[in-house]
Amino acid sequence: MANLSLTKVKMPEQDPNVRNKNFDEVALGYTEEMAKEEATRCLNCKNRPCVSGCPVNVRIPDFIAQVVEGNYEEAYKIITSTNCLPAVCGRVCTQETQCESKCVRGMKGESVGIGRLERFVADYHMAHSKELIEKAEDNGHKVAVIGSGPAGLTCAGDLARLGYKVTIFEAFHKAGGVLVYGIPEFRLPKAIVQKEVDHLQALGVEVRTNFVIGKTLTIDEIFAEGYEAVFIGSGAGLPSFMGIEGESLVGVYSANEYLTRVNLMKAYSDKYDTPIRKSSAVAVVGGGNVAMDAARTAKRLGAEHVYIVYRRSEEEMPARAEEVHHAKEEGIEFLCLNNPTRILGSETGEVSSLEVISMELGEPDASGRRRPVAIAGSEHELTVDTVIMALGTSPNPLIRSTTEGLEANPKGGLIADETMATSRPGVFAGGDAVTGAATVILAMGAGKKAAASIDKYIKEKGSYQKIF
Numbered sequence: 001m002a003n004l005s006l007t008k009v010k011m012p013e014q015d016p017n018v019r020n021k022n023f024d025e026v027a028l029g030y031t032e033e034m035a036k037e038e039a040t041r042c043l044n045c046k047n048r049p050c051v052s053g054c055p056v057n058v059r060i061p062d063f064i065a066q067v068v069e070g071n072y073e074e075a076y077k078i079i080t081s082t083n084c085l086p087a088v089c090g091r092v093c094t095q096e097t098q099c100e101s102k103c104v105r106g107m108k109g110e111s112v113g114i115g116r117l118e119r120f121v122a123d124y125h126m127a128h129s130k131e132l133i134e135k136a137e138d139n140g141h142k143v144a145v146i147g148s149g150p151a152g153l154t155c156a157g158d159l160a161r162l163g164y165k166v167t168i169f170e171a172f173h174k175a176g177g178v179l180v181y182g183i184p185e186f187r188l189p190k191a192i193v194q195k196e197v198d199h200l201q202a203l204g205v206e207v208r209t210n211f212v213i214g215k216t217l218t219i220d221e222i223f224a225e226g227y228e229a230v231f232i233g234s235g236a237g238l239p240s241f242m243g244i245e246g247e248s249l250v251g252v253y254s255a256n257e258y259l260t261r262v263n264l265m266k267a268y269s270d271k272y273d274t275p276i277r278k279s280s281a282v283a284v285v286g287g288g289n290v291a292m293d294a295a296r297t298a299k300r301l302g303a304e305h306v307y308i309v310y311r312r313s314e315e316e317m318p319a320r321a322e323e324v325h326h327a328k329e330e331g332i333e334f335l336c337l338n339n340p341t342r343i344l345g346s347e348t349g350e351v352s353s354l355e356v357i358s359m360e361l362g363e364p365d366a367s368g369r370r371r372p373v374a375i376a377g378s379e380h381e382l383t384v385d386t387v388i389m390a391l392g393t394s395p396n397p398l399i400r401s402t403t404e405g406l407e408a409n410p411k412g413g414l415i416a417d418e419t420m421a422t423s424r425p426g427v428f429a430g431g432d433a434v435t436g437a438a439t440v441i442l443a444m445g446a447g448k449k450a451a452a453s454i455d456k457y458i459k460e461k462g463s464y465q466k467i468f
Helices: 031-037 060-068 071-079 086-090 114-128 150-160 190-201 219-224 255-263 291-300 321-329 440-460
Strands: 142-146 163-169 207-208 230-233 252-254 281-285 305-310 331-336 339-345 353-362 370-374 381-382 386-389 427-431
Touching: 031 060, 031 114, 060 071, 071 086, 086 114, 086 190, 086 440, 114 219, 142 150, 150 163, 150 190, 150 440, 190 207, 190 305, 219 230, 230 440, 252 255, 255 291, 255 386, 281 291, 281 321, 291 321, 291 370, 291 386, 305 339, 321 353, 353 386
Parallel strands: 142 163, 142 230, 163 207, 230 427, 252 386, 281 305, 281 386, 305 331
Antiparallel strands: 339 353, 353 370, 353 381
């Protein structure tokens, strides 16, 4: 019998005043009893609208039905038949705008906690399964994947299951891309990412780290080594700044650099000698998920005051509501309708304050959001010793600048058609390298689509037609 509760089973969490001083995971996960109770809220709809909302087409009602029966390993097999990163997706996927937004239960009350159940199933499998992973039979073809973020890992996993010999080329010393350098430990433990990478390696995927494509190796050289197709999933790691006075002062970071030092280089641990500014007051400029990550990280590194400075109102913030909620619980101070005008420094060249101007919302702009307009004469200073710019990122131009025949859009993203094929035959691209900074699940969807297109391209050997 269906559970007709209008609300999801609450996810246990660390106390806000405890977790804002540590890097342990905030959400603690469902117990078996909680998972079964939440799973019974699913109505197992015949038309399955939730599946249409999932970029990787997880058979959601099917896996949830197995959770109800306690068949967690069967649920895991169902999920991983289309999604090779379930433990990651269960934690950081924007379910509220994807599968859960289509859930019928959301019409009267809260949707089924699909992401929470996916996380439970993945975690259960990691903790209990001893089943050996079987490699697919080698089909004799080689494919190269550039970048080991969500797009690259998904593409590699799908191709490996089809029997391709796949090599991932990763610029950093550790695989995972944005999953390891961009998302904090308290949202996505790095041990979880490593287990997902280990799973792909068990399928036969080779991971080569410290390979900067365009420097260490070019795409032309990759083809010369016998690879028949290349997927570019190199992400968007080039940070944006405002171009205001004082951005060169000591204590100004891009969110990308700040989070990389903490997440990948473990600046939060005394065991590592990673340089980072231990601040007393921090201003984070921006209102997206990355801004929330940077602010919550700064709080955990000991900052007494951490401010989110955002030029629009809270209603216009692009960050997930859950991330804003967690940030507020942890003591992050929100200064909406404020925009930086310059960064002021001390005699030693270090940040001493941030000058901001008050804003009001005018008519909607091209994005559909009301345009922020400065209020003349409202400038005021915010005393801080660190400023973190979380204003978005764009694709690094290195690969396209060292590869003939790759077309890019004005923002630097590679141009790819709906099959993820680029303007150069045999080269496919997807995720943030094409769209600019987006979500993990959309990047995974692109990687999945690219894998299918690469399989078709290699099988047809040149008869494959790109559609632009």
